[in-house]
Amino acid sequence: MTRIQGSGWVGLLLVLMWLLVALFGPMLAHYEVGAIVAPDVFERMGGAHFLGSDYLGRDVLSRLMNGARFTVGLSFGAALLASASGASLALFSAISGRWIDETVSRLMDALISIPGKILALVIVAAFGSSMLLLLLIAAISYMPGAFRIARSLAVNLNQMDYVQVARARGEGRVHIAIFEILPNMIHPLLADFGLRFVFVVLLLSGLSFLGLGVQPPDADLGSLVRENISGLSEAAPAIIAPAMAIATLTIGVNLLIDSLASGGRSVTDEAQR
Amino acid sequence: MSAVLQVNGLEVSVRGERGERIKIVDNVSFAASKGEVLALIGESGSGKTTIALALMGYARRGCTVSGGEILIGDTDVLALSRAELFGFRGNRVSYVSQSAAAAFNPSKTIMDQVIESAVLHRLSSKTEARAKAIKIFESLALPNPETIGNQYPHQVSGGQLQRLMAAMALMSDPEVLVLDEPTTALDVTTQIEVLRSFKKVVADSGITAVYVSHDLSVVAQMADQIVVLKNGTVREAGATMQVLDAPSDEYTRSLMAAAKSIVRVQPQSLDASDVSPAKPLLELRGVTAGFGKTDRDGMPRFRVLHAVELSLERGSTLGIIGESGCGKSTLARTIAGLHPAAAGSVCLDGETLAPHLSRRTREQLRRVQIVFQNADTALNPAQTVEQVLGRPLAFYHGLSADAARKRIARLLEQVKLPANIAPRRCAELSGGQKQRINLARALAADPDIILCDEVTSALDTVVGAAILDLIAELRRELDVAFVFISHDISAVRSVCDDILVLYAGRTVEIGKRDNFTGGPGHPYTDLLISSVPELRQGWLEETHAKTVAEPNSSLPGNGDLCAFLDRCPVRQVGTCDKTPPPRLTHGNGNEVLCHLGQTKA
Numbered sequence: 001m002t003r004i005q006g007s008g009w010v011g012l013l014l015v016l017m018w019l020l021v022a023l024f025g026p027m028l029a030h031y032e033v034g035a036i037v038a039p040d041v042f043e044r045m046g047g048a049h050f051l052g053s054d055y056l057g058r059d060v061l062s063r064l065m066n067g068a069r070f071t072v073g074l075s076f077g078a079a080l081l082a083s084a085s086g087a088s089l090a091l092f093s094a095i096s097g098r099w100i101d102e103t104v105s106r107l108m109d110a111l112i113s114i115p116g117k118i119l120a121l122v123i124v125a126a127f128g129s130s131m132l133l134l135l136l137i138a139a140i141s142y143m144p145g146a147f148r149i150a151r152s153l154a155v156n157l158n159q160m161d162y163v164q165v166a167r168a169r170g171e172g173r174v175h176i177a178i179f180e181i182l183p184n185m186i187h188p189l190l191a192d193f194g195l196r197f198v199f200v201v202l203l204l205s206g207l208s209f210l211g212l213g214v215q216p217p218d219a220d221l222g223s224l225v226r227e228n229i230s231g232l233s234e235a236a237p238a239i240i241a242p243a244m245a246i247a248t249l250t251i252g253v254n255l256l257i258d259s260l261a262s263g264g265r266s267v268t269d270e271a272q273r
Numbered sequence: 274m275s276a277v278l279q280v281n282g283l284e285v286s287v288r289g290e291r292g293e294r295i296k297i298v299d300n301v302s303f304a305a306s307k308g309e310v311l312a313l314i315g316e317s318g319s320g321k322t323t324i325a326l327a328l329m330g331y332a333r334r335g336c337t338v339s340g341g342e343i344l345i346g347d348t349d350v351l352a353l354s355r356a357e358l359f360g361f362r363g364n365r366v367s368y369v370s371q372s373a374a375a376a377f378n379p380s381k382t383i384m385d386q387v388i389e390s391a392v393l394h395r396l397s398s399k400t401e402a403r404a405k406a407i408k409i410f411e412s413l414a415l416p417n418p419e420t421i422g423n424q425y426p427h428q429v430s431g432g433q434l435q436r437l438m439a440a441m442a443l444m445s446d447p448e449v450l451v452l453d454e455p456t457t458a459l460d461v462t463t464q465i466e467v468l469r470s471f472k473k474v475v476a477d478s479g480i481t482a483v484y485v486s487h488d489l490s491v492v493a494q495m496a497d498q499i500v501v502l503k504n505g506t507v508r509e510a511g512a513t514m515q516v517l518d519a520p521s522d523e524y525t526r527s528l529m530a531a532a533k534s535i536v537r538v539q540p541q542s543l544d545a546s547d548v549s550p551a552k553p554l555l556e557l558r559g560v561t562a563g564f565g566k567t568d569r570d571g572m573p574r575f576r577v578l579h580a581v582e583l584s585l586e587r588g589s590t591l592g593i594i595g596e597s598g599c600g601k602s603t604l605a606r607t608i609a610g611l612h613p614a615a616a617g618s619v620c621l622d623g624e625t626l627a628p629h630l631s632r633r634t635r636e637q638l639r640r641v642q643i644v645f646q647n648a649d650t651a652l653n654p655a656q657t658v659e660q661v662l663g664r665p666l667a668f669y670h671g672l673s674a675d676a677a678r679k680r681i682a683r684l685l686e687q688v689k690l691p692a693n694i695a696p697r698r699c700a701e702l703s704g705g706q707k708q709r710i711n712l713a714r715a716l717a718a719d720p721d722i723i724l725c726d727e728v729t730s731a732l733d734t735v736v737g738a739a740i741l742d743l744i745a746e747l748r749r750e751l752d753v754a755f756v757f758i759s760h761d762i763s764a765v766r767s768v769c770d771d772i773l774v775l776y777a778g779r780t781v782e783i784g785k786r787d788n789f790t791g792g793p794g795h796p797y798t799d800l801l802i803s804s805v806p807e808l809r810q811g812w813l814e815e816t817h818a819k820t821v822a823e824p825n826s827s828l829p830g831n832g833d834l835c836a837f838l839d840r841c842p843v844r845q846v847g848t849c850d851k852t853p854p855p856r857l858t859h860g861n862g863n864e865v866l867c868h869l870g871q872t873k874a
Contacts, residue, residue, distance in 0.1 A: 163653040165714070168609045168630060169665060179664075181656035251514040 006261025014252025022072035025065030033066045034058070034217035042228075052237040056230050060238045062247060063219060069218035072249065074131065074204055078138035079197040085139070086146025087189055093147075094154035095173040104257065105151065108144040111182035116141035117206060126210040132212060138200045149192050153185040160184075187260075194257030198250040205246055221246050276304040277346060277481040278311070278328070278449050284340035285323050285505075294339065298323050301341070305337035305498065308479040312496035312513075314486055314528070316733035317704070320505035321485045323808045325451045327351075328483060329366050330358050363390045365382040367380055367442030371454040373434040377426035385421030387441045396445060409440045412477060413470045431597075432463035436470055450475070453485045460596040460760060462500045463802040468494055468813055470807075487733055489532045490806035493517055494813040501525050513810055531738035531807050536786075537745035538766045552623055552755055553584035554581040555608070555641075555722055562600075573615050576604045578778045580617065585722065588754040590748060592769030592786070594762055594801065600778040601758045602646075605724045608756070609643040621721075642715035646727035648707035651697035658685075658710055659695040684713045686811060687745060687750075705736035708741065716747070724756045728866065729764055739762070744768050762789070762805055773796045777836035784863030795865045796844075797837045835867065842868060 031037050036052035045052050049058040093104040127133055136197065139194045157163065158181060166180050205222025206214040212219040224242035231239045285298035298320040305311040314319040323336065332338050332351045332689050343350040353361055362368075377386060388402035397405065403422070413436045415739035426434060435455055442450055452471065456464040472495060475482050484495050492499060492513075496533040499516040499807040501524065509522040520526050560581045560815060565574030577600040585591050595601050598631040606612040608619055610630030619626045621640060627633050645651040652661055662681045666672045672680060682692045688709040699707060708728060715723045725744070729737035745768050748755060759765050765772055772789050774797065789802065803816050834852040838844055848868050856866050 016588060161645040161647060162653040164611060165643065165645065165651060166664075168611055168638070168643050170630065170633070170635050170716070171668070179656075180653055184653065 004105045006259070007255045011085060011255025011257075011259065014048045014248050015256050018068060018072055018252065021065055021068045023069075025068050029059075029062035029065040031059040031062040033063060033219075042231045042234050042238055043152055045237045051241045054224075054236075055072040055230055060224075060241055063224060064221075064241055066213075067220045067224055067242070068245065068249075070131075070161065070206065070218065071201060071246070072223070074138070074220070075197055075200040078135050078200045079142065079193060079202075081135070081139035081187065081198070082142040082196050083146045083193045086143045086148075087150040088183075089143075090147050090154050091148035091177045094181070095177045098104065104147075108147045109139070112144040112148075116203060118201065120207055121210070123206065129212055129215055131214075134204060134207070138173050138203055142196050142199055146189075146192060150185065150189060154181055157181045157184050159219050163173055170225055189255055190260055194254050196251050196258065201246060201250055221249075275306065276344075277309075278483070279344040280302040280324075280328075280341070281344075282341035283324065283327060283343065284335055284338070285320070285327060286339045287336050296339070296505060298327070299334065299501070301505070303498070303507070303510060305481050305483070307481055308475075309497045310475055310482045310484055310495050311498045311500065312484045313487060313500050313502060314492050315488060315502035316487060317737060318504070321487075321502050322453055323505075324502075325368070325453050325483060325485045327396060328449065329362050329368055330449055331362070354653050360394065363447075364394055364396075364443075364445045365447055365450065366449045367445065367447040368451045369435075369439050369442050369453065373438040373455055374426070374431065374458075376438055377434060379426050381565045382423055382425055383429070383437055386426075387422060387437065387444060390441065391444045394445065402444065407438060409443050409474075409779040410437075412474055413440055414466070414473070415440075415470075428600065430463070432459055432467050435459065435467050439471060439474070442479075443478070448480075448489040450480050450482045451485070452580050454481060454487070455484075456491060457486070458490070458862075461762075461806075462596060462800055464491070464806075464873050465813070465816070471495070472813065488806070489517075489528055489734070490808045490812075493808055493810055494806055501528070517809065529808065531734040535767055539740060542760060554587045554622060555583075555756075556620040557581055557583045557608070557625075558616065559621070560604075560607060560619065561616040562603055562612055562614045566649055569614065571615055576615075576840070578614075581775075581778070581780055581784070583773055583780070585719070585754050585756065587746070588752045589771070590752055590757055590769045592765035592766050592772040593756060593758045593775055594760065594772060595775035596760060596801075599775045601760075601775050601780075602726055604775070605643060605726045605756065605758055606723060608722075609641055610638075629859070634712045635669065639718045640721040641724065642722070643724040644711050644715050644718040644719050644726065644728055647731050648704065648711045649731075651711050652707055652714075654700040657696055658702075659697050660700060661710060661714055662695075665714060669718050680717070683716055687747065688713045689715060705739065706733055708732060708736075708740055712740075712743065712747075716751070716753075720753060722756065724753045725756070726758045727760070728757075730759065730761070742766055746852060762801055766790075774801070779836055779866060780862055780864075781837065781866045783833045784859075784861065788863050790859040793869075794859065795837075795844040795867050795868055796841050796861055796869065800842075845869075854861075 024030050036057045036059040037059050038049055041054040041055050041057050043049055049059050049061065051064065054063065061160065089104060093101045106240060120139060123133065123137055144198060163176060163180050166176050202215055205225070208220050208222030210224040210225065214223055216223075221242045225246075226241060228238040228242070281302050283298055284296055286294040287297045289295045301320075301324060303311060313324060315321045323333070326333060327338055328343060328350065332355055338351055348361070348365070350361070377383070383723055384403065384406060388399065391397050391402045391405075392399060407418050410421060415421055415433060415436055421429065421433070421437075431435065439452070439455070454469050455471070455543060459467060468491065484492065486492050496513050499511065499513050499741045500507055501516070503524050508524045509516060509520065516525060517529075519527060560578055561572065561576060563573030563576035564577045564648040567573050568594060581604060583591065584606065591605060593601050603612055607614050610626065610628065610633055613628035619628075621637060626637055630638060659681060663677050666677045666680055681695055685692050685694060690706060690709055694702070694706070699710065702710065712728070721792070729740050732740060741764060744755065744757070754770070757765060757769055766786055766789060769786055772784065772786055774795060775782055776797045779824070782798045788794070789798065793799065806812060835841070835849055835854045838849055841849065845868065854867050856864055858864055
């Protein structure tokens with residue numbers, strides 16, 4: 001039913017490449033993550049080190065291959081968690097009575113009103129940084145947005161005639177939610193998942209950039225940008241490469257998801273804070 | 274006489290999946306001279322709207338006009354540049370679409386929208402345009418032409434809005450006016466007013482009109498020439514008289530057959546009703562329902578149904594007819610338990626059903642099935658035919674996958690669909706096929722009663738007639754009772770034993786089908802019957818259907834008085850506006866809610 005076309009193939013290619021890097025990068029990397037191997041800092045591209053060396057003279061390519069795992073894995077996990085929990089809560093809320101719906105919706109509004117990055121900063125400052133914590137923070141920050149979109153879809157679908165027919169047949173709420181409503185909102189939800197993924201990548205990169213994300217000697221793509229920031233004036237590949245990595249990853253995911261979702265209804269970009 | 278509008282060998286095509294060209298309009302030619310009305314008639318997908326839009330030099334997204342020429346006067350429309358089209362559209366050719374409600378901007382006054390194009394094209398100043406608009410309102414027989422323009426679109430009725438849209442199109446004194454199904458969305462009683470005013474305006478202004486419709490009876494009233502289209506090609510073309518009297522094409526004949534009102538079912542045999550005494554299968558007593566907050570007596574603020582009573586025998590069919598907003602869909606939903614009644618009771622086989630379906634047993638739910646109007650939205654697009662039909666089988670009868678497959682094959686056979694349709698998705702089916710699946714799903718439950726809510730309204734005439742045939746046949750073969758809800762009296766007459774006329778949520782007349790052929794009954798019933806266009810020229814001028822066009826709001830709006838009072842052409846001052854109407858039994862056995870029979874008798 002779903003066919004990938006045009007730019008979707010570019011997206012698929014980019015996503016596959018990053019998945020492979022995330023899975024096999026650490027094995028393929030030529031040097032240890034923390035090993036200082038180059039004679040000079042901010043070396044040019046080519047030569048012994050394909051993407052040059054970083055501010056301590058470590059191999060950029062190896063660090064990138066190790067870092068992709070964190071960015072891709074964490075973002076994918078967090079986005080999946082955010083979208084899945086948001087959608088389930090939305091379905092539950094849409095088929096429940098008015099009071100439950102109101103309560104859940106207002107709770108989500110309250111959560112939306114807390115700025116995500118500040119929340120993340122506070123939590124990391126309080127508990128210290130860990131993988132699990134980062135995953136949870138990102139999931140919680142982006143769950144209300146997913147909930148909002150899924151709920152508006154579910155409320156609309158809930159009014160459709162075929163749902164009325166199912167109700168008149170005497171079907172239970174759970175059956176209606178899973179078999180009548182959910183299959184018809186999967187496409188827009190996929191598009192939304194693509195957006196969430198990108199936002200999570202940016203949030204985690206932002207946190208890492210502030211030094212609160214993945215801790216050294218490991219580094220995700222965001223930390224790679226931050227630690228090499230002093231190479232900016234020299235146009236060192238050490239800073240350009242991870243920045244490009246973030247860009248290609250996010251663009252690839254979006255191209256892929258867009259072409260997957262174009263069969264379904266288009267989802268309007270939720271106003272992001 | 275030279276033709277104002279001439280179309281030669283028009284060809285419109287779309288790009289197929291592999292980039293190949295598919296012609297959706299092929300070699301269509303016709304011409305109309307000044308003051309003539311030319312009708313394009315055909316079912317949905319016949320290309321009639323595509324042609325109408327091409328007359329404006331417009332092709333919908335994905336379509337291209339790939340050949341032929343369109344001449345309006347001496348202008349070749351297809352050769353115009355973008356900039357030239359801007360001055361041409363809405364100026365020399367105007368377009369009136371089917372849904373006026375969707376074409377008006379709800380946040381601007383009507384006058385601002387009517388004069389917008391004239392002001393935009395710098396044809397006249399605002400004041401001149403206003404004066405002209407008021408003149409056009411007058412000629413379209415709109416009420417209060419001076420002030421109606423100050424209102425917003427939601428404040429006027431659907432029929433008025435359709436005429437206002439025509440006024441918008443007429444502002445620029447176009448040479449050609451394209452009317453695309455302008456009355457399809459209207460009730461018959463409203464349609465007649467709109468048709469009359471359109472006909473008058475076209476005759477007065479000497480404009481050339483292209484009237485697009487699927488309804489042969491309506492076209493017979495309006496057109497001088499008819500072009501019958503099917504699958505983008507001209508099947509037959511000629512003067513209205515000739516096409517109606519001596520159709521040469523097979524397809525035209527099938528259209529005419531579908532438009533004729535025929536009785537598809539015989540009345541119940543008498544001995545059957547002798548065997549089963551008294552106890553009706555379904556009985557409604559004093560059913561009242563509505564929307565909004567409930568007051569102290571548990572009555573909703575906006576009442577839609579007022580103490581509706583009806584009874585339905587096993588295996589018989591009751592038709593419920595009325596205009597949009599009269600509460601007929603709410604009635605079906607109330608019976609099904611989707612919309613709980615505020616008062617009164619719904620009894621199935623003598624056993625009172627709970628108002629809300631959550632308190633009904635599964636067995637009770639199984640026995641009453643509802644079929645919705647729009648099969649596009651009534652079937653889950655994510656499911657296959659097999660899943661749609663399989664669910665009620667598993668849910669009510671607990672059939673195993675194997676038994677279900679056999680039953681599905683039987684059901685598909687019953688609704689005259691090929692068995693190989695089962696694995697297909699509902700979204701891939703045609704409108705008529707979807708409606709058949711919609712019916713089959715109700716049959717899958719083995720119900721005693723099927724509530725059909727406007728099941729033929731969204732379908733083309735020919736397809737709708739086939740669905741009526743199917744319902745009539747199912748009735749004969751299975752022992753199922755139908756409640757057939759429609760706004761189309763000929764559809765109701767063709768499949769029902771008894772007919773109930775609903776007006777403003779009240780039963781105004783109920784009786785045997787044969788009594789609904791135009792004899793005196795309730796004034797509203799008479800209006801309804803005489804408003805259905807007949808398939809012959811000149812009907813529009815002859816018909817005696819008349820209403821007091823605009824509701825007279827000075828009359829007291831007492832809830833107990835006759836609801837039809839403000840539109841009634843035969844109301845009697847002193848009686849009708851003073852005392853509530855009695856429910857009388859007329860000579861033919863019909864029960865009528867009106868004073869009129871009383872004074873005559």
